[in-house]
Amino acid sequence: MKVLIVGANGQIGKHLVKDIQDHDSLKARALIRKEEQASYFHDLGAETAIVDLEGEVDNIVEAAKGVDALVFTAGSGPHTGPDKTMMIDLDGAIKTMKAAEQAGVKRYVMISSFDTRREAIQSASESFAPYVVAKHYADEWLRGTNLNHTIIHPGKLTNDDGTGHVEAAAEVERGEVPRQDVARVILETLVHDSTIGKEFQVVSGQQSITDAVTSL
Amino acid sequence: MKVLIVGANGQIGKHLVKDIQDHDSLKARALIRKEEQASYFHDLGAETAIVDLEGEVDNIVEAAKGVDALVFTAGSGPHTGPDKTMMIDLDGAIKTMKAAEQAGVKRYVMISSFDTRREAIQSASESFAPYVVAKHYADEWLRGTNLNHTIIHPGKLTNDDGTGHVEAAAEVERGEVPRQDVARVILETLVHDSTIGKEFQVVSGQQSITDAVTSL
Numbered sequence: 001m002k003v004l005i006v007g008a009n010g011q012i013g014k015h016l017v018k019d020i021q022d023h024d025s026l027k028a029r030a031l032i033r034k035e036e037q038a039s040y041f042h043d044l045g046a047e048t049a050i051v052d053l054e055g056e057v058d059n060i061v062e063a064a065k066g067v068d069a070l071v072f073t074a075g076s077g078p079h080t081g082p083d084k085t086m087m088i089d090l091d092g093a094i095k096t097m098k099a100a101e102q103a104g105v106k107r108y109v110m111i112s113s114f115d116t117r118r119e120a121i122q123s124a125s126e127s128f129a130p131y132v133v134a135k136h137y138a139d140e141w142l143r144g145t146n147l148n149h150t151i152i153h154p155g156k157l158t159n160d161d162g163t164g165h166v167e168a169a170a171e172v173e174r175g176e177v178p179r180q181d182v183a184r185v186i187l188e189t190l191v192h193d194s195t196i197g198k199e200f201q202v203v204s205g206q207q208s209i210t211d212a213v214t215s216l
Numbered sequence: 217m218k219v220l221i222v223g224a225n226g227q228i229g230k231h232l233v234k235d236i237q238d239h240d241s242l243k244a245r246a247l248i249r250k251e252e253q254a255s256y257f258h259d260l261g262a263e264t265a266i267v268d269l270e271g272e273v274d275n276i277v278e279a280a281k282g283v284d285a286l287v288f289t290a291g292s293g294p295h296t297g298p299d300k301t302m303m304i305d306l307d308g309a310i311k312t313m314k315a316a317e318q319a320g321v322k323r324y325v326m327i328s329s330f331d332t333r334r335e336a337i338q339s340a341s342e343s344f345a346p347y348v349v350a351k352h353y354a355d356e357w358l359r360g361t362n363l364n365h366t367i368i369h370p371g372k373l374t375n376d377d378g379t380g381h382v383e384a385a386a387e388v389e390r391g392e393v394p395r396q397d398v399a400r401v402i403l404e405t406l407v408h409d410s411t412i413g414k415e416f417q418v419v420s421g422q423q424s425i426t427d428a429v430t431s432l
Contacts, residue, residue, distance in 0.1 A: 054345075056338060083298040086346035090353070091337065121307065122272060130302035137306070137353060
């Protein structure tokens with residue numbers, strides 16, 4: 001299975017491409033914004049595609065041709081300006097869904113934020129709310145597509161080393177989770193079709209990542 | 217027919233409430249943000265409802281109870297920050313659609329911007345693009361509802377006196393249009409059910425507003 005990783009140059013993306021390249025039956029194509037980001041991925045034996053998510057959908061379609069799954073882990077993040085939130089977290093995300101549909105990519109894994117429900121918008125601080133709105137509607141759009149999708153809602157991301165153990169369920173207590181573990185959760189999600197049509201929150205916990213993902 | 221005007225305190229909204237109150241078979245309920253905005257509407261004999269579009273959907277549902285149509289002419293405008301664009305032009309708009317559905321309001325008229333197609337996003341300047349994205353997805357959401365909707369795409373708005381004459385069609389040449397004429401276009405849209413399910417661009421032109429709207 002070949003996987004297009006949108007946002008490959010982010011911290012989760014870099015872990016994920018490495019994990020995919022280390023896996024027997026998976027291959028990664030890293031979607032990146034700049035040529036100078038490519039060497040990390042080439043060193044891992046991964047393909048790259050240079051695409052600006054603010055550009056034409058056609059360019060994303062081109063990059064998505066021939067892959068079996070698309071992972072969206074790009075993010076302006078909650079700390080960039082709300083203009084980029086609109087262009088990347090909302091519009092960029094939905095463009096990748098359209099591109100997946102047009103390129104015939106059936107499988108789509110979205111890395112969302114921990115809580116994107118209406119209640120989370122209403123209770124968010126004024127500065128954080130636009131980010132939650134963007135993720136809310138990106139998730140909503142994905143649910144309305146015919147893509148075989150999974151929506152992952154990770155807790156507060158840290159740069160700690162992964163432990164290989166998490167708690168995953170429709171709702172879990174708010175908590176932290178290392179980006180390295182999130183990458184492994186994504187990989188297990190990709191290889192287990194039982195996750196199709198599901199969405200779940202994930203934080204650090206006691207279950208092995210494989211067990212946590214397969215028992216969803 | 218009673219009409220809830222969301223964004224009544226804006227310039228188009230003020231013209232519209234006046235036109236509605238002057239009309240034999242229409243009555244306005246002005247949705248406003250602050251108590252001190254109410255006197256203008258009360259002087260016209262219109263009802264008011266004080267609701268913050270960034271607040272709970274339930275408050276909008278309450279304000280929409282008992283009306284027959286909802287007009288969305290609120291707008292952070294392209295010149296406020298992109299945070300308000302996300303909260304008002306996208307999320308606020310969609311919340312009013314949900315509220316209309318929950319309150320049993322069947323008719324919904326959206327005042328969009330002149331061009332909200334994908335091409336318009338891609339060709340917009342970096343500062344304008346987030347606004348076009350917000351309006352694009354608000355329009356998209358409305359098309360996906362079961363509301364009896366009309367989407368009006370006015371040209372560049374001016375404060376000139378209305379002429380009572382416009383050009384309206386699915387696509388027209390880019391041009392200006394006085395806010396006063398847009399308000400009259402909305403009123404004619406409300407009273408002519410032939411506009412249900414349609415969307416059109418409108419600029420100043422040669423046709424009387426009634427003729428332009430009824431010949432769509």
